[in-house]
Amino acid sequence: MQDYLEAFNNYIAVERGLAPNTLESYGRDLRQYLDYLSEKKGIALKETTQATVGGYLLYLQAKGRAASTISRSLAAIKAFYHFLVREQIIQRDPTINLDAPKQEKKLPRVLSVEKVVELLEQPDLKTPAGIRDRSMLEVLYATGLRVTELVSLKISDVNLEEGYIRCVGKGSKERIVPLGTVAVKYLRFYLEHARKFLASDPAEDTLFLNHHGHGLTRQGFWKIIKKYAEMIGAEDLITPHTLRHSFATHLLENGADLRAVQEMLGHADISTTQIYTHLTKNRLKNVYEKAHPRA
Template structure:
């Protein structure tokens, strides 16, 4: 078990190298590594879970047919694993994430003295490029956010969630876990604890506030039926909403509204950022609202469509 140092940080005990163990022993270091990611690097729960899944896939690959010892895992084995993933039609983006997980794991083992040589030092990641985010048009957003025909408790909840998501640009995980205490209707802002337990304050529009207020007054009490819940958005059984269920809700709403695009919750987040920047918002403010650590992540939203570029060119070029 890790112990606290004098300054309060967790310190893991040094590992003892066992070269005579079966290669499955490499898996015994995985729980300590995942705890390291959670406690010391303070990565988000979903990120830690993804790293764990990627590393378990690698360990399963090493276990057949003749698994090597931990210090025998070299560049060739890692490349064979990535090639194996490619043959299984796993995307370059997913392979890049798996490689990132392997880099972090083997660097951890190297620092703990389990491995003398890091097999990832000479391996380049797959070139994945950076695809432009898919966003809805303003007209499509207006269609998606139309008031429900029948204001049932569930319809009021769904409408409030959609309005708040587009008005604030939250991640879907942040939306479904938002507590009532995190929504300040009086001042029109949300207090969000995002990736890495980093806190930020995000404003939302008066229109979204009205939808949330209507849900709180006419929808949420009927869903809870007197049961207590700290969550702002709850299911018809009074439980917290799930990411999967909200994914279904947004697709059902889009289908009912006649929107042909395959919409995801993240697309509304993309739309939030794209529409703000197109309207003149500065990049740094959008970065803060989205909760991006690196502004380079936000810069991808500065793309503009060709028609808008042509219109600007015709308007301002002296020989347009």
């Protein structure tokens, strides 16, 4: 089984170009599934049936796993069996007719424009780290990037003259996202006055650096945004994705085209972007009910 798993990992990394985080989660989910087969059921991989996989999903459900976790596990298992059939290791895919459990779509938390501005104004612009933080937050709100995309940016991805950044998102798909004038202003300020104090290697091309002079990690950024969230009393409201959600919602509330927002967010399917239209409708309804005398 371990040989099959290694071959599969090579396949999805090279041929499907999946992101490192996806590769890691697929590997973790599949190891748990294979452990279940060998330790709980004593079933060889070639002997599995639809009932076997279905039983595993029920097993996860009984352990209290969320529907989103079970769906992700099934996606990994389906991809694995598809690979095994493709390589003629097994003859039949037992997951063909299996559907993931329906997930309740939770509306993302979104900050008001005023709260976003309050958050953006927290970094201390008298220090290189504070200038970096302000620049990062401005870029995040201006572009709606995922945090992984933000910390992966290179200096060469930024075009301040034209006002855009080049970003590589999920599935190694490249997209161009415009920068607003405010984000351009703080990025230029960071590059001209702060980054040189953080850099330890002149050849380092990563845009946002930590105090060791290396590229920031997702965890490093999370600590930064959590600190500023606490400073404005919003630690329960703000996650690394909050500015992304706020970016999309504020654009749609101000009349932006849904397809344009989809492209900027890097969503493969417009149905993913449509959750923000539900959010804006709910917000408009709340405003109406509070403001209209006969609501």
